[in-house]
Amino acid sequence: MATLFRAPAARAMKSLDKSLFFKVLPTSAALVSQNTLLSRYRKALEKSEELIQVEKFSPIAPHPDPEAAKAGKKCLVLKPSVDPASPETWSSVLRKGSEDGEVEIIPYQADFDYTYWRYLDIMKSILPEELHDEIPSGFNTAGHVAHLNLREQYLPYKEVIGQIIIDKNPAVKTVINKIDDVGTANEFRTFNYEVLAGADDLVVEVTEADCVFKFDYSRVYWNSKLSNEHQRLIDIFKPGEVVADVMAGIGPFAVPAGKKGVFVWANDKNPESYKYLETAIVRNKVSEFVRPFNHDGHSFIRDAADSVLEASKRKEHAVIKPPKPSRKAPPPKSPPSNILIPVPPTISHFVMNLPASALEFLHNFRGLYFGNEELFAPHTKTQLPLVHAHCFAPKLNDDTTYAEILERIEKEIGVALQHGDGEKEGQCSIIEVRDVAPNKRMFCASFRLPAKVAFAPRV
Numbered sequence: 521m522a523t524l525f526r527a528p529a530a531r532a533m534k535s536l537d538k539s540l541f542f543k544v545l546p547t548s549a550a551l552v553s554q555n556t557l558l559s560r561y562r563k564a565l566e567k568s569e570e571l572i573q574v575e576k577f578s579p580i581a582p583h584p585d586p587e588a589a590k591a592g593k594k595c596l597v598l599k600p601s602v603d604p605a606s607p608e609t610w611s612s613v614l615r616k617g618s619e620d621g622e623v624e625i626i627p628y629q630a631d632f633d634y635t636y637w638r639y640l641d642i643m644k645s646i647l648p649e650e651l652h653d654e655i656p657s658g659f660n661t662a663g664h665v666a667h668l669n670l671r672e673q674y675l676p677y678k679e680v681i682g683q684i685i686i687d688k689n690p691a692v693k694t695v696i697n698k699i700d701d702v703g704t705a706n707e708f709r710t711f712n713y714e715v716l717a718g719a720d721d722l723v724v725e726v727t728e729a730d731c732v733f734k735f736d737y738s739r740v741y742w743n744s745k746l747s748n749e750h751q752r753l754i755d756i757f758k759p760g761e762v763v764a765d766v767m768a769g770i771g772p773f774a775v776p777a778g779k780k781g782v783f784v785w786a787n788d789k790n791p792e793s794y795k796y797l798e799t800a801i802v803r804n805k806v807s808e809f810v811r812p813f814n815h816d817g818h819s820f821i822r823d824a825a826d827s828v829l830e831a832s833k834r835k836e837h838a839v840i841k842p843p844k845p846s847r848k849a850p851p852p853k854s855p856p857s858n859i860l861i862p863v864p865p866t867i868s869h870f871v872m873n874l875p876a877s878a879l880e881f882l883h884n885f886r887g888l889y890f891g892n893e894e895l896f897a898p899h900t901k902t903q904l905p906l907v908h909a910h911c912f913a914p915k916l917n918d919d920t921t922y923a924e925i926l927e928r929i930e931k932e933i934g935v936a937l938q939h940g941d942g943e944k945e946g947q948c949s950i951i952e953v954r955d956v957a958p959n960k961r962m963f964c965a966s967f968r969l970p971a972k973v974a975f976a977p978r979v
């Protein structure tokens with residue numbers, strides 16, 4: 521059965537000829553005397569395992585006689601093992617049905633065309649066997665764009681691959697292939713691309729954490745594979761706290777955090793990211809909580825601490841409109857007043873998702889709160905900020921990887937941290953975020969800023 525349902529071989533096809541994927545399967549069908557009997561026979565033939573059951577193929581087909589088909593008559597397509605000429609190949613269901621005059625078994629041709637075959641079926645029939653093991657799949661998408669990073673051996677088939685991806689994924693309208701290395705060449709983590717299929721239109725709209733982002737995928741960084749990491753940190757932030765997102769991109773941490781009532785000072789050096797971040801803030805109605813900045817992250821770290829403190833001293837606050845009273849509730853004695861949420865004086869979290877170099881920004885935390893010791897414990901209940909810095913590290917064993925990351929942090933902040941609970945001063949938690957390449961993983965190192973670093977004189 522499995523081989524009968526293999527897509528026709530169309531080896532080394534460089535431009536897509538869909539007609540080559542037409543395949544006829546000679547088999548049999550049960551003509552049922554009345555359509556009202558169809559459902560009963562369908563169930564019985566499923567049970568006797570004679571009904572054809574192939575993914576995406578309906579076993580209920582129009583009657584092969586065009587006149588009867590016009591009158592709405594249908595038949596049930598059976599497996600090729602049922603031979604119309606040999607009743608000994610029939611189950612008792614078919615034999616009894618035939619004796620009762622309810623069923624007639626006839627030869628039948630089942631047609632399978634390009635629309636029937638799945639992406640992998642088609643790719644396997646096109647690509648030479650030595651390329652079957654790593655057929656491009658599981659690609660990144662952003663809105664209507666599928667983003668491939670094709671290995672060299674697949675490049676001769678790139679247009680065909682692109683077209684098949686569009687045909688088999690209704691949400692995909694454009695397929696692009698990355699043509700340089702993100703991160704090493706480009707500071708803003710954007711990439712050069714070529715369009716393999718569909719329109720050269722990279723303005724996409726995506727939804728993440730109930731927030732909508734519209735942006736030009738070729739001009740800013742976006743990675744849907746980071747949605748779990750975004751959510752993981754957003755879950756840690758508490759309403760009313762301040763988060764400084766040093767490399768905010770178009771706001772996948774900042775905007776959803778703002779939606780839950782967290783103040784965010786959101787910064788990105790890429791002017792295009794800043795532009796789309798501003799738009800996302802307005803569109804998702806988080807302007808009361810999220811403020812966009814377009815600075816270099818190095819200077820932004822201390823500037824954010826200073827500007828949050830000043831905003832707090834100026835008694836800046838978010839204004840929340842009270843919920844509309846339900847029509848059933850009795851009218852309030854006085855109109856409900858707005859709720860004012862004050863900006864606190866200190867930052868609770870710094871997020872630094874620029875894994876290629878975020879650790880090299882850590883020296884900027886020296887002196888972050890120099891002269892402001894009284895804002896923190898033991899003078900108040902406030903703790904120093906947690907820093908969440910993303911980084912890449914090679915795939916080594918855990919201890920070696922942790923030691924290597926901790927060494928890079930120590931080099932920047934001048935204080936040695938132990939691997940452990942990042943909430944506790946002197947310790948650092950290290951979480952593996954995702955596999956990036958065969959020998960490259962992305963991590964998030966989180967640690968509470970040591971007092972020795974935060975209160976050191978600024979240089």
Ligand SMILES: C[S@@+](CC[C@H](N)C(=O)[O-])C[C@H]1O[C@@H](n2cnc3c(N)ncnc32)[C@H](O)[C@@H]1O
Pocket residue numbers: 707708709741742743746766767768769770771772773787788789790793815816817818873874875
């Ligand atoms: C990996 S992306 C992460 C963006 C976003 N946080 C996210 O999770 O999608 C890194 C971002 O850092 C920004 N960036 C690069 N260098 C920077 C710098 N020196 N200061 C601030 N932002 C920078 C890039 O423009 C890019 O948007």
